[in-house]
Amino acid sequence: MPHRKYLGVRMKLENLNMEFIPIKHQRLGVDWKYKNVISPFSRIYIPTSGEGYLDYRLGRVTLTPGKIYIIPAMLKFSYGCDDYLEKFFTHISAEKPNGFDALAPIRDILVIEERGEAAALASLSEGDGIGGSIEAGAIVLGIIARAAREYGISLGDAEQYSDTTRAVIECINSRLSATLKISEIAEAVYTSRLTLQRKFKDDVGIPIGKYIDERLIILAENELVRGTPIAEVAENLGFSDRFYFTRRFTERFGIPPAKYLKMMNLPGNTGK
Numbered sequence: 001m002p003h004r005k006y007l008g009v010r011m012k013l014e015n016l017n018m019e020f021i022p023i024k025h026q027r028l029g030v031d032w033k034y035k036n037v038i039s040p041f042s043r044i045y046i047p048t049s050g051e052g053y054l055d056y057r058l059g060r061v062t063l064t065p066g067k068i069y070i071i072p073a074m075l076k077f078s079y080g081c082d083d084y085l086e087k088f089f090t091h092i093s094a095e096k097p098n099g100f101d102a103l104a105p106i107r108d109i110l111v112i113e114e115r116g117e118a119a120a121l122a123s124l125s126e127g128d129g130i131g132g133s134i135e136a137g138a139i140v141l142g143i144i145a146r147a148a149r150e151y152g153i154s155l156g157d158a159e160q161y162s163d164t165t166r167a168v169i170e171c172i173n174s175r176l177s178a179t180l181k182i183s184e185i186a187e188a189v190y191t192s193r194l195t196l197q198r199k200f201k202d203d204v205g206i207p208i209g210k211y212i213d214e215r216l217i218i219l220a221e222n223e224l225v226r227g228t229p230i231a232e233v234a235e236n237l238g239f240s241d242r243f244y245f246t247r248r249f250t251e252r253f254g255i256p257p258a259k260y261l262k263m264m265n266l267p268g269n270t271g272k
Contacts, residue, residue: 016102019093021225023121023136026087028052033080038254040221041091042103043071044143046118052085054078054109061109063087068114070147072106088121090140091225094155098169098204099215102155103144110147117143164191165203176215177238178245182208217252220245221260230257 021041025048032052045063052063056077063069063085071077094102117139124132148155161169167189172180175188185208186193200208216237223233234245249257 017093017095018102018137018141020090020137020140021093021222023088023090023133023140025121026089028081028085028087030081030083032085033078035078036076037078038074038076039071039091040073040218040253041093041225042073042101042106044088044090044092044140045069045071046088046114046121048086048088048118048122050081050083050085052079052081052087055080056109058108061111065118066114068112068117068143068147070106070110070112070144072103072108072110073101075107075109077109088118092140092144093222094144097166098161099173099211099218105153105155106148106151110151112143112147112150161203162199164189164196164199168196168200168208172212172215176212176219178216178240178248179238180212182212213248214252217249220249220257221253224257224261230261233257 028050046068047063047065049065054061054063054069054071054077056075061069092103096102120139121136124135144155147153168185171185171188175184182196183193186196189196191199197208200211204211206214220233220237223236224230228236230245231242234242237245239245239248246256246258249260253260
């Protein structure tokens with residue numbers, strides 16, 4: 001099967017923003033090995049030939065054709081291949097209006113039957129451009145919906161927020177930077193800092209400062225995966241320098257960004 005890569009796809013659904021980064025087919029060999037991966041993205045693997053494996057706290061999952069595997073974000077796992085493995089794969093971001101992951105209820109690796117999705121993806125050609133990418137994205141969306149239904153998992157329930165908290169989230173999303181101050185947000189939404197902090201924690205469940213930190217590092221990770229160099233990400237998001245950004249990233253994900261990119265098989269944007 002020829003290697004195919006479809007453009008990243010972003011879909012705006014009711015109360016949900018989904019992005020697939022990207023949908024790709026690849027052939028892997030014995031060098032496809034890494035231990036203790038922790039990704040902020042959920043992943044979907046659709047093997048088409050060969051065999052691989054995933055190891056995590058519940059044991060080993062063998063990757064074989066005829067099955068689809070969904071690996072949730074922030075799950076620690078190791079992967080490998082003893083001979084070769086061909087598969088389609090994608091990284092998935094699914095944000096609720098508050099910016100948090102709608103797929104968070106998935107805590108373990110899900111395995112469902114493959115029902116022609118691999119053939120459908122293979123039938124699309126790179127020449128289809130955006131149209132092919134949208135079709136590929138729809139296939140992936142169907143996989144997520146079917147897995148949630150088969151495992152009885154509720155995804156993406158919308159939270160009810162006060163007008164103040166909705167305005168705060170919109171303000172954060174439009175001005176997100178390491179230099180963003182809570183007092184600046186309070187002024188923008190015409191409320192006091194104390195009122196803002198109280199209402200936000202009541203509605204969202206975490207302090208606004210922690211929320212900003214989480215959103216900032218997740219945005220940084222998204223930019224790295226898209227190919228933006230580390231130094232450029234640090235500058236764009238208002239970090240004082242690359243070294244401070246590296247420290248903050250490491251605190252969040254447990255490894256520095258350059259090592260994270262290598263782990264994600266994205267070595268070309270270290271930005272040295």
